């Protein structure tokens with residue numbers, strides 16, 4: 001019997017929606033391992049977020065210290081590894097976000113744990129299904145180390161719901177903190193009022209065919225009309241048309257919204273890897289032979305310059321008629 | 323600076339995946355250097371060059387390491403042809419290794435080579451695991467800067483200022499040497515790597531990593547490549563992570579081409595019910 005230690009990210013006193021997918025996986029793992037889910041919150045504001053987190057698990061551990069104000073793998077990993085051992089965890093999990101992907105392999109190294117990254121499913125105590133080859137195949141892996149580290153993919157696990165009763169919250173001292181000489185300098189944040197790409201119900205993505213950043217404005221208008229997040233292909237982000245963290249794909253964000261618009265995107269396998277899981281895919285492209293049309297539920301062969309303003313007008317009409 | 327660059331060969335991602343006996347059929351696959359590792363070699367070269375054609379900062383060295391079967395020597399030579407100085411080929415098979423074994427072998431090599439920096443790709447585009455760099459840093463007790471999109475070497479060469487692609491923006495992190503850097507796609511942008519020696523005005527030609535020149539290919543044939551075994555580094559050639567089976571996802575049901583925007587909106591509202 002072993003417990004599941006779930007490292008969860010939070011902001012402003014509440015768990016991030018990405019963390020709820022992690023808890024969903026952790027609950028599944030707990031049924032296989034016979035133990036309970038223990039949430040661990042580390043960093044500035046951890047103590048304040050404890051109460052909100054306790055609605056999701058029987059036990060919450062918070063570790064807060066001025067030395068942990070900014071996330072650093074160097075300082076966070078030893079704490080997570082230590083708490084995993086102290087709490088008899090046989091599985092340690094974190095959502096496959098930028099932080100989760102940076103942190104968990106380092107935790108695995110400290111625990112001599114085998115790791116399954118970016119999993120889509122779990123089928124037993126030590127078996128996991130994960131996409132490989134840019135999502136063109138699914139591999140079932142078995143990990144036979146005493147402790148296993150896992151990063152579930154947010155888009156594959158429905159957010160966990162609150163439990164009937166709140167769990168306990170325990171503060172744990174940080175102990176000696178050693179950043180090994182590394183330091184957080186600053187975050188150049190992309191401010192946006194739009195939903196996070198990771199949990200948006202609708203995503204509007206543009207590609208190289210948009211030609212300039214200025215041209216993305218019309219896509220943003222469409223996105224705002226739909227309450228959508230903005231995305232992009234690598235060609236558009238590399239060209240500096242839009243911020244790098246808009247990139248959808250194998251090596252960018254993996255999204256699975258209800259509705260995905262791919263505008264002036266050809267549909268390279270690396271892009272498809274990030275959005276194939278979307279429920280409904282719309283492709284708007286001037287070239288009818290592009291691979292994006294092979295995954296699209298609805299394809300429109302057209303220039304975006306003409307199609308997008310029309311689309312905005314038609315959607316406004318539809319909304320007005322309701 | 324002495325830089326160690328671990329590289330892996332991967333099946334060409336443009337080939338269609340086929341299954342044989344429950345695993346990816348690699349017979350007849352053509353192989354390439356994992357794109358991110360190629361970018362890591364390019365990064366190491368930019369860190370070590372001084373801006374003059376083929377010239378290097380004195381005392382710099384780039385060592386490529388790869389674990390793989392005999393014929394992975396070909397992809398290792400490609401890295402030497404790009405400009406790396408020498409290579410270590412740990413001859414092994416996929417069955418013998420997983421990320422934990424790879425990390426232990428790299429740790430052994432680092433103990434004897436004592437590089438100032440490890441620069442590697444953030445993930446291999448076949449397994450897409452994104453683990454080895456972080457694990458290696460953890461085991462070594464070295465700092466890490468993952469998903470690097472820019473690197474600037476400090477004037478005293480004792481630390482690096484790294485721009486990391488994270489959710490919601492770019493994080494800047496400073497790490498001392500020695501440390502482990504894993505590179506993201508944009509590290510090969512024209513101004514992404516600054517070593518404080520190459521003039522700011524220097525222009526890197528083309529997009530992405532450099533292609534080996536004919537001269538580079540000839541030179542690579544004479545560059546030293548030593549072979550070794552997993553056990554040479556005190557690691558047990560036994561994978562704790564095993565692939566049980568691989569399946570191909572069902573293809574998406576065929577969609578339809580709509581004639582105009584009005585039809586599109588109608589379908590989205592009435593059929594797909596997503597508007």
Ligand SMILES: Cc1cc2nc3c(=O)[nH]c(=O)nc-3n(C[C@H](O)[C@H](O)[C@H](O)COP(=O)(O)OP(=O)(O)OC[C@H]3O[C@@H](n4cnc5c(N)ncnc54)[C@H](O)[C@@H]3O)c2cc1C
Pocket residue numbers: 206207208209210232233234235236247248249250251252253263264265266267268269270271274284285286287290302303304305357358447507
């Ligand atoms: C290791 C690696 C990782 C990668 N990871 C990613 C990733 O995560 N995400 C990603 O997206 N890519 C990734 N790529 C890049 C990928 O291979 C493609 O190069 C990229 O997706 C192409 O972007 P695009 O479709 O915007 O550009 P293009 O392929 O150039 O397509 C532009 C499209 O615009 C259309 N178009 C042009 N003008 C108009 C118009 N006026 N109206 C309508 N349509 C128009 C064209 O018909 C064309 O289909 C990766 C590549 C590598 C090697």
